[in-house]
Amino acid sequence: MRTLLTIGDLAAQTRCFASNLLIRGFNPTTVVGVPRKGMVPATILANIFDAQLAHSALPGCDPVKHYGELPSGRRVEHTHGSEAAHRNHALNGSVLVIDEAIHTGRDLMQHALWVRQQDWVKNQNRQVVVGAIYKTAEGNEQRRASGILDDVSFYSSATISTETHLCEWDAWHHPETSHWMVDLDGVLCPDRDVEAIPDGSPTYEDWIESAPQLYRPTFPIGAICSWRDGRYEVNTVRWCNKQKILVEKGIIHANRNALPGYSTENVARWKVQQYIDARRTWCCQLFVESDSRIAHEMRRQLQQMRFHDETMQVWCVGDMTL
DSSP states (O other), X not given: OOEEEOHHHHHHHHHHXXXXXXXXXXXXXXXXXXXXXXXXXXXXXXXXXXXXXXXXXXXXXXXXXSTTBOGGGOBOOOOOSOHHHHHHHHTSSOEEEEEEEESSSHHHHHHHHHHHTSHHHHTTTOOEXXXXXXXXXXXXXXXXXXXXXXXXXXXXXXXXXTXXXXXXXXXXXXXXXXXXXXXXXXXXXXXXXXXXXXXXXXXXXXXXXXXOOOSOOSXXXXXXXXXXXXXXXXXXXXXXXXXXXXXXXXXXXXXXGGSXXXXXXXXXXXXXXXXXXXXXXXXXXXXXXXOXXXXXXXXXXXXXXXXXXXXXXXXXXXXXXX
């Protein structure tokens, strides 16, 4: 069974990392993040230390559009002091190069080498310290054999396993999504304004086909499970094709005429049944829900079932907050 590490977990562990640095007497005046996932802890650390924020531009690395960008476009904002103050103290002092997680650490050290070669570092003879918020248990032997541990000065104490952990900030770029059943509204696209766009209206059909994308899966999704009425299936399929979302097992819509009215319990019961059927037919491993109340009710109903499999999990994107 996988444990989900959320953006909130990353933020909390980043704050622990900052405390470890302060205990060791290290107070960076510049924080350099490794694109792109390393920019989230880099932004948090720059805020904590009131430091200048930068990113590594090592050739071949991912471009950085916005510092601290999170899944679905949310951002951690860099809130620092005056520009003049930063220009004064950022020219001196130490530099922290940070990534969110490492396996062997080789990529991180390449970014650190790039930083050390920059004029604004070597000409000022600035100290460069390298760190990561998480390190994988599977990479311990490789890190020890390569001697990288001698160069990486600080780690947080957090160790994760690639076998048992899945990171929210990386989850939508993981091939395991082919074993997921995913809610639609609130996950792949935003929830609509139910008063401005009522169900059954022409504006609703227009909204379905023009809705922006929220989470962006890189790999195919196992199935989409939506409480939308089945009459909108064609519109939903067109939207998925437009957004280039690949769905292996199909899109499941509710036949609302044959179902009880909307309530948290009723929606959860219907989704639990779809999850169980998918578990039996194609080994669905996870249900990703948008509404925390429905997710809680789904977990409750699953636990009450006699044949409940402990590996059946319901994750809620509403709980994935900073």
